[in-house]
Amino acid sequence: MRRDLLSDLTAYPVTGATMTVATVRPDLRPGDRWRAARGLAADLYVLSGRHAIHHCPAVYVGITADLDGQRPAVSLRRWALQTGLLRAERVALIRLLTRPTRPELELIEKRLVRGANAFGIIGLNTVTGAPAATRQLGKRAGAVAAHGDALLADVRRLVLGGARGALTIPATTASETAVRAVLDAGGPVDTPTVVALLQAIAPRHGVTPAASVRRDLTVLEQRTAGVPRVRVLHHDRRAYFYPAHLNRADVMKEVAGW
Structure with missing residues (x-):
């Protein structure tokens, strides 16, 4: 990630991870917004801000390694760039303390989105379930899901200021x-x-x-x-x-x- 896209970088020890929180510069060109999610050796990122239409808290959660892939990158550009639905203000870059497997990342990602929606924060991800990852993780799935829920609490505290939104505002799906x-x-x-x-x-x-x-x-x-x-x-x-x-x-x- 180009560090000049962000300011006020602060690292926090959180549940089983290190979370770097930064402010996304408001003067970025639209084409630069999505790049704020790259780098700092993060496993997951949470772009946070306001929903452009409903003016409520909104997030987009992703796996950093997927930014060069097809569907995740397309989805990110769709919601955060092309539609402009996310007015990004802050980004949380999460680096897990252990080397996560792909199913672990997918389940944690989905627990973050699902939990955000339950607090009235619009999760802009269109895929919010992780059935395949759940099956692959087997007996470990419950513990991994709990880690994702704990990280959501950290995100709400450190990135969103404990934000809640109205549950009567429609989610993405x-x-x-x-x-x-x-x-x-x-x-x-x-x-x-x-x-x-x-x-x-x-x-x-x-x-x-x-x-x-x-x-x-x-x-x-x-x-x-x-x-x-x-x-x-x-x-x-x-x-x-x-x-x-x-x-x-x-x-x-x-x-x-x-």
Whole structure:
């Protein structure tokens, strides 16, 4: 990375890693923005700033080694450069203390994006699941996912100032918007209600069929290792989705009207 693209570089010891946080110069040409994510021997990067349309906190997370690849580089340019949706202000460059495998990097990357969305910070990545990495890691997947969640806490503290955003602002994908809708509801909601919430939050996401909503909030949520953001409870032939931090017994009482 060209250091003149950044200023105020500060290194912090964080959970199982070193995180270098820097300010992205506001006078960069648009074509220079994405290059702020390179270098300093980082394994992962988090470009952070404001969403150009919704004016809420937003991030783009990536694996540094992929910047010269095809799809990740294309995705980064799409969201942070061509569409201009991310007004980059700061960048976190994360170097893990151990030499990570590719599945570890992919799972940590996805846990950062998923966690950001759960806090109302728009994760601009269009791929937020890591089912293949989860399978490859086997029994280690849970610990790796937990590391990713801990790093998100470090990113929020050191880069985003503890930022939260409104969960009623649509995420980049329908599945992530559905998760945010359930979290914002704060209690159990059935499939038709989730569809209605999607239509209210983002009409283009609201055209998602009910079957897709159920898949997004069950299958997709479970295939990536780590604590799920949303859980499902079945009662009287209906599926009810609720924030994962709620007690299942209390949710059942509410759903059944006990």
